[in-house]
Amino acid sequence: MEAVVTSPVEEHGHGHEHDHEHHESFIRKYIFSTDHKTIAKQFLGSALFFLFVGGAMALILRWQLAYPGEALPLIGSMLSDRFVSDGVVQPGFFMQMTTMHASVMIFLVIIPLAVGFFGNLCIPLMIGTDDMAFPTLNMFSFWLVPPAAFFLMIGFFHESGAAAAGWTHYPPLSVIGGFGHYMWTIGVFFVGFSSILGAVNYIATVLNKRAPGMKMFDMPLTVWALFITAILAALGTPVLAADLAILFFDQFFHSSFFIPEGWVVADYPNNGGGQPILFQHLFWFYSHPAVYIMLLPVMGVASDVLATFSRKPVYGYKAMVFAIMAIAFLGFIVWGHHMFQSGMNPLLGTTFMLSTIVIAVPSAIKTFNWLGTLWRGSITFSVPMLHALAFVATFVVGGLSGIFMAAAPADVFIHDTYFIVAHIHYVLFGGSLFGIFAGIQYWYPKLFGRRQNETWGQIHFWLTFIFFNLTFFPMHLLGIGGHMRRISDPNVYDFLKPFAGMNEFITICAIILGFAQLILVVNMLMSFKLGKKASRNPWRANSLEWAAPSPPVGHGNFDKPLRSYRGPYEFSLPGKKRDYLPQWKKPAKSESAEESAKQAAGGNGQAAGGGGH
């Protein structure tokens, strides 16, 4: 399986350095770049931009829930009359906001960050190669995101408004909903295409481009997680694409695939024979695995960060890998738990309930292994570590509340309430986003060559962690109290009136949570120029990306021949002077042996890949 050439020193040991004097044009270098690091930065930049767009939408929702009937502060007077009247959010606009907040956060923030950003940043560097298997395809998969964003958002500029059928976009509402809904379908199709191309690229890269000596089970867990995620995306996303294609037929050619028999509305020509629940089956066949697409990469990142800052090997490395695989496999056979209330045979519901609860097993393996990694470790509470710890903590809360929903009888009650909203935010914000922040903080020195300001990082973390919990934990209570989601004015219901104070509290916390994120961005931007220069291996970690200079050289990453000798988690080995042993360090016999091996590794690259690509 290994393509390792162990030939002795070739006479042209370092003859293959790029000595190009030509300068790439600005466009090739920064815009239509094929360098995976630049593409990672593009994913990061666009996703952080949309994080604020989606966050602003969330704050509009929160304002309306806390102060229904009161004019939006600051922006209320700037919005068009189609959305607000005298600055007060109208119910239709509220529905557009719920839909677009979720769509933006899922399709333009979390998936691009978890898969696009980490995939591009980590895979080539951590497996010790110069770029993806298909750099041009990689560029293409980023440049599908702007048109996707365009189609998702264009509805706001049309008189009928943006999509308002929920991010799940269930027909028949999405079919007759109008312009914004049609454009939404096209936009998400673009996102899906981007995911598919990315997934093909990641799988091929991991299988084919690992550094000499690196076996599959020598890969860091981040790469494992991204690899399994790519398989999920490759097998799940096309089904969503098919589903959207069928929805597109209904929307544009009036084919009534998803229109219920005998359903009459407006001037839609219903030809009968449609099955609205089929849309939901196909949709969740993708969208449940999509939950893991958003979560698994972050689990890998957290594993790496926890091990590095506990100075201990990841507890149960292989168990971690198999747990990722188990979650991915089970993720494909649980989609029905989103549809307990959709009119499904109760027997089928029970099947889905059981398969869903089984997911708790690999999830628990991962959680206990994280705790095992921390156990008696020499822990540094650096900014990345704090975010990773927050990830583990909030993931446990989100996972446990998930079990309530997995149980069909309990779900009958909490379905469509704020309990669901609390759960999704504990998993997607508390889980994915904290893990993403951990990764951003952890690899920032590698990607940009500078350290971020530690103090501001700590301030950002603590504000985010505290106000995240204050915002979303009370939502569990709202949900238990029967507070429905997607209602624009809770005060019209008598039984929700006692919750008015809690809604107000949540809104105040959410506003602080939102503004706290500015610290992250300002800190990142300021550190581009003002941060301390980062060394090659600022965290004293073991995986191959730390062998490259910070930032990695040009389009090619490594300045020295590279070979992997061991697994990525050799921390605190007994009897060693240093508490870490990087993957690229040759097992030392003598200085001269090391020298010749270096040249041999150099000879490899020459012998095998002289032609480049």
Added chain:
Amino acid sequence: MAHGALTLDHEPVTGIPHGKLGMWIFLATEIMFFSGFFATLIVMNHANPGLFEETAQKLSWQLALLNTVVLISSSLTMALSILNLERKDTKKFQLFLGLTLLGAFIFLVVKYIEYSGKFALDITPETNVFYACYFLMTGFHGLHVVGGIVPMVWMLGKSFTEAGYTNVGRVEVLGLYWHFVDLVWIFLFPIFYLLYNPTLIIF
């Protein structure tokens, strides 16, 4: 490119070239894509008993049979073009790739005749869910044929402008794709034109 970056492009670890491996993975995603359609077809058939049998006989199985022959032949000529490129016989490579291209065009022309016949009778996806499935699935298959034509034209052009064109790997990857497009049609043909057509049941 900055100074000091190394070329780290080793032999593919799996021994399979990147392009071929990537195409196999991509075809896996394509299978899932069409699986979504086939699942829809099954559900629609069960939800509308009798409709498929009644409507299917209005499709022209003769035209579809012609297209089947054309597409299978084009798969053969595709394989022959790869074989001849491996033998460095550029002339024959161009001949067989050209024939494959011709097959793809004939397929689309026949498809056009079939569709316009339907539209002339005012049959659209709006008519009923059988026709909706028919237009959906044969339509997306047709788009995949178009998706094959584009790189074929490009490679054929390249082989004329570039003396001694020998990119076997690239043509092989295209061949994989083309066989897949062929295979999808092998499923679509019996399902739409034969399976539900009572006039064709002989036993």
